[in-house]
Amino acid sequence: MSVCSAYTTQSLNSTCSISTPAKTHLGFHQKQVVFYRRSSKRGGSGSGSGPCVITCSAGDSQTVVIGLAADSGCGKSTFMRRLTSVFGGAAEPPKGGNPDSNTLISDMTTVICLDDYHSLDRTGRKEKGVTALDPRANDFDLMYEQVKAIKSGVAVDKPIYNHVTGLLDPPELIKPPKILVIEGLHPMFDERVRDLLDFSIYLDISNEVKFAWKIQRDMAERGHSLESIRASIEARKPDFDAYIDPQKKYADAVIEVLPTQLVPDDNEGKVLRVRLIMKEGVKHFSPVYLFDEGSTISWIPCGRKLTCSYPGIKFHYGPDTYFGNEVSILEMDGQFDRLDELIYVESHLSNISTKFYGEVTQQMLKHADFPGSNNGTGLFQTIVGLKIRDLYEQITSGKTAAPLEATKA
Ligand SMILES: Nc1ncnc2c1ncn2[C@@H]1O[C@H](COP(=O)(O)OP(=O)(O)OP(=O)(O)O)[C@@H](O)[C@H]1O
Numbered sequence: 001m002s003v004c005s006a007y008t009t010q011s012l013n014s015t016c017s018i019s020t021p022a023k024t025h026l027g028f029h030q031k032q033v034v035f036y037r038r039s040s041k042r043g044g045s046g047s048g049s050g051p052c053v054i055t056c057s058a059g060d061s062q063t064v065v066i067g068l069a070a071d072s073g074c075g076k077s078t079f080m081r082r083l084t085s086v087f088g089g090a091a092e093p094p095k096g097g098n099p100d101s102n103t104l105i106s107d108m109t110t111v112i113c114l115d116d117y118h119s120l121d122r123t124g125r126k127e128k129g130v131t132a133l134d135p136r137a138n139d140f141d142l143m144y145e146q147v148k149a150i151k152s153g154v155a156v157d158k159p160i161y162n163h164v165t166g167l168l169d170p171p172e173l174i175k176p177p178k179i180l181v182i183e184g185l186h187p188m189f190d191e192r193v194r195d196l197l198d199f200s201i202y203l204d205i206s207n208e209v210k211f212a213w214k215i216q217r218d219m220a221e222r223g224h225s226l227e228s229i230r231a232s233i234e235a236r237k238p239d240f241d242a243y244i245d246p247q248k249k250y251a252d253a254v255i256e257v258l259p260t261q262l263v264p265d266d267n268e269g270k271v272l273r274v275r276l277i278m279k280e281g282v283k284h285f286s287p288v289y290l291f292d293e294g295s296t297i298s299w300i301p302c303g304r305k306l307t308c309s310y311p312g313i314k315f316h317y318g319p320d321t322y323f324g325n326e327v328s329i330l331e332m333d334g335q336f337d338r339l340d341e342l343i344y345v346e347s348h349l350s351n352i353s354t355k356f357y358g359e360v361t362q363q364m365l366k367h368a369d370f371p372g373s374n375n376g377t378g379l380f381q382t383i384v385g386l387k388i389r390d391l392y393e394q395i396t397s398g399k400t401a402a403p404l405e406a407t408k409a
């Protein structure tokens with residue numbers, strides 16, 4: 001049976017036509033490959049055997065590709081929820097699809113989880129004695145082919161790794177969105193995939209904080225023991241150090257999460273010191289700054305306009321180098337007592353790519369229940385979300401310079 005018969009023009013897009021070419025040039029590993037183009041380049045119609053080409057004339061917008069790398073349990077999902085909220089609309093799994101799909105789709109964005117490119121399922125990894133972090137457990141050729149196809153306006157049948165069963169499920173159709181986010185362990189590992197990214201982010205959670213978050217989630221919410229959490233972190237560490245952590249040198253922005261320096265010897269992981277490390281010279285991205293671009297500034301905003309209980313809040317901003325690259329670093333140590341007062345901090349930040357005065361504060365208040373909303377993780381994730389919106393708008397409108405943020409009150 002032709003793959004085409006599984007799709008109707010109506011189910012895809014009213015401006016699409018379906019055809020089966022004699023030959024496909026996409027070297028996918030799966031037998032049943034479905035892809036479609038936005039602009040009509042291939043002719044032909046009707047169905048037959050072999051892959052199916054769906055040709056669409058709808059729109060000529062391009063897909064902007066964003067990479068988000070982090071270890072498991074390091075806040076990728078929370079970050080994704082903040083990011084998709086900036087673009088508006090709820091992000092949901094594909095309608096009528098596999099209930100265990102890892103994909104989230106909203107009007108503007110599609111977030112795919114790179115776990116779907118595991119080439120070995122749970123049993124396969126166990127038999128071969130490799131972790132999911134090991135490149136040998138992942139299919140980078142397929143990842144590259146499919147991200148490249150989506151970026152150029154072609155839909156793909158992407159595999160699904162089922163975290164409930166530990167098996168690879170039948171694929172799901174991913175149509176080219178306006179913004180594709182590839183999140184997971186390895187978005188910057190393979191040079192070919194890396195080169196497809198318009199912007200990349202690495203969430204760098206220090207071991208102490210990772211441990212504290214894991215305890216909070218896996219012990220409190222999933223009933224794991226302290227020892228099993230420790231053992232799982234230890235077992236992943238060699239591969240994490242070898243294959244995941246080195247990707248941060250390629251990232252355009254790194255959100256580094258460390259224990260606070262405001263409380264001596266703190267190891268609770270509740271108060272955090274968070275650093276937003278922003279590469280200089282990245283196309284369509286101009287780093288955020290505090291007060292005066294390029295200066296080195298320490299700021300304790302606590303006082304008449306910002307309520308701070310112990311241990312207070314401290315900001316730092318300045319130029320630096322990171323893996324040999326020039327960067328600007330904005331740092332926040334401590335946590336907010338009253339989120340509505342964040343407007344005071346926001347009004348001292350520049351280049352935050354807001355569309356109106358107070359947009360950062362509004363976003364933070366909207367998601368006050370998300371983890372990290374009272375500290376630099378939530379603040380910097382929100383700002384990076386706004387910078388990505390700005391980057392998207394610049395790329396699609398063909399501009400190069402970042403527009404100014406909303407006028408300050
Ligand atoms: N900014 C934060 N502050 C405090 N805790 C956090 C923060 N971000 C995440 N966490 C904790 O880490 C847990 C995992 O977060 P999240 O689900 O966003 O991570 P993830 O990287 O998507 O995880 P996984 O890959 O395992 O699904 C949350 O349940 C929460 O306990």
Ligand SMILES: O=C(CO)[C@H](O)[C@H](O)COP(=O)(O)O
Nearest residue numbers: 071072115122132163166185
């Ligand atoms: O690192 C991971 C996700 O980021 C997971 O450990 C990996 O995907 C394997 O999943 P599972 O433990 O459900 O088999």
